[in-house]
Amino acid sequence: MDTMKSVQITAIGQHLENRGVTIPDLGPQDILVRVKAAGICRSDVHYRSGLGTVGPLPHTPGHEVAGMIEKRGAEVRDLEIGQRVALHYLVTCGECAMCRTGREQFCPSGKMIGKDIAGGYAEFIRIPARNAVLLPNEVPFEHGAVLMCSTATVFHALRKSRLTPGESVAIVGVGGLGLSAVQLALAFGATTVFAIDIDETKLATAADYGAIPIHASESDPVREVISRTGKGVDVALELIGLSKTMRQSVEMLGVQGRAVLVGLASEPLVVDTYGSILGKEAEIIGCSDHLLAEARTVVEWTKQGRLDLSSVVTREIPLEAHAVNHSLDELERFSGIVRTVIKP
Numbered sequence: 001m002d003t004m005k006s007v008q009i010t011a012i013g014q015h016l017e018n019r020g021v022t023i024p025d026l027g028p029q030d031i032l033v034r035v036k037a038a039g040i041c042r043s044d045v046h047y048r049s050g051l052g053t054v055g056p057l058p059h060t061p062g063h064e065v066a067g068m069i070e071k072r073g074a075e076v077r078d079l080e081i082g083q084r085v086a087l088h089y090l091v092t093c094g095e096c097a098m099c100r101t102g103r104e105q106f107c108p109s110g111k112m113i114g115k116d117i118a119g120g121y122a123e124f125i126r127i128p129a130r131n132a133v134l135l136p137n138e139v140p141f142e143h144g145a146v147l148m149c150s151t152a153t154v155f156h157a158l159r160k161s162r163l164t165p166g167e168s169v170a171i172v173g174v175g176g177l178g179l180s181a182v183q184l185a186l187a188f189g190a191t192t193v194f195a196i197d198i199d200e201t202k203l204a205t206a207a208d209y210g211a212i213p214i215h216a217s218e219s220d221p222v223r224e225v226i227s228r229t230g231k232g233v234d235v236a237l238e239l240i241g242l243s244k245t246m247r248q249s250v251e252m253l254g255v256q257g258r259a260v261l262v263g264l265a266s267e268p269l270v271v272d273t274y275g276s277i278l279g280k281e282a283e284i285i286g287c288s289d290h291l292l293a294e295a296r297t298v299v300e301w302t303k304q305g306r307l308d309l310s311s312v313v314t315r316e317i318p319l320e321a322h323a324v325n326h327s328l329d330e331l332e333r334f335s336g337i338v339r340t341v342i343k344p
């Protein structure tokens with residue numbers, strides 16, 4: 001049996017370890033991908049700490065993966081060895097009512113790579129061929145990897161918001177997700193995009209991408225948005241998940257505005273129901289994950305230059321437990337915009 005290097009969670013709450021594991025066998029519809037880039041995500045910190053649950057231990061994390069096809073199963077026809085691919089992280093059945101109606105993120109047997117099944121902190125990963133998104137040469141592997149998580153989810157959120165050209169948008173929280181959100185909102189045709197945060201650096205980067213920065217600890221962002229628009233925004237994307245920022249996202253909406261909640265929240269949302277919702281026919285919309293088709297679109301948009309991840313992905317490390325743990329420790333302490341990508 002051939003083995004490969006991997007960096008695994010062997011015990012919850014402990015540092016990850018270097019482990020040699022067997023290179024997985026392929027089913028007829030699977031491909032084996034040589035990992036060229038695996039993004040280290042905030043959720044991986046939660047998987048390590050036990051705040052998020054993972055499959056049986058030892059477990060290989062890594063759900064933001066891009067690489068080259070190394071091998072293909074007997075029935076895989078539409079992909080070739082050596083092709084560059086990014087991997088849609090949700091493996092679904094493709095046959096249930098949810099999968100057949102374009103709602104595959106609710107597939108009852110859906111499994112996520114790097115969470116429920118082995119992920120990309122390894123030299124190779126096995127995945128069904130239909131999860132592969134072809135990666136054009138113009139898109140580097142490390143960008144392809146990161147596109148598969150936060151960017152695709154923000155894209156889904158904007159679709160859920162029904163944003164139409166000419167509308168105004170507020171992005172509440174401009175970390176990694178937020179920077180993609182600013183670019184995508186403009187690409188969707190928003191004429192005005194506000195970036196709201198308390199971090200100068202993030203606000204400055206968002207402004208470079210064309211957003212109007214609003215420093216939330218220097219002024220009340222709701223009042224600021226309403227005074228600058230005169231009527232409130234059409235769409236607010238909440239990317240933080242705190243009850244305060246969720247409430248602000250709803251309060252800054254104009255007539256028939258839509259607030260999409262993306263940030264993982266465990267806190268309740270309390271709003272003035274008439275003043276903020278009924279009286280202006282505002283909507284609060286939930287957003288969970290994204291679809292394979294959306295993952296393909298964000299790759300295409302990156303190729304076309306509508307999306308630029310160069311200031312999001314900023315550091316590369318080897319596939320080595322010490323370096324991975326160091327990055328996870330940093331993510332646990334700060335919420336900077338620095339994205340680290342493992343390059344095995």
Ligand SMILES: [Zn+2]
Nearest residue numbers: 041064149150
């Ligand atoms: Zn992620």
Ligand SMILES: [Zn+2]
Nearest residue numbers: 093096099107
């Ligand atoms: Zn299904």
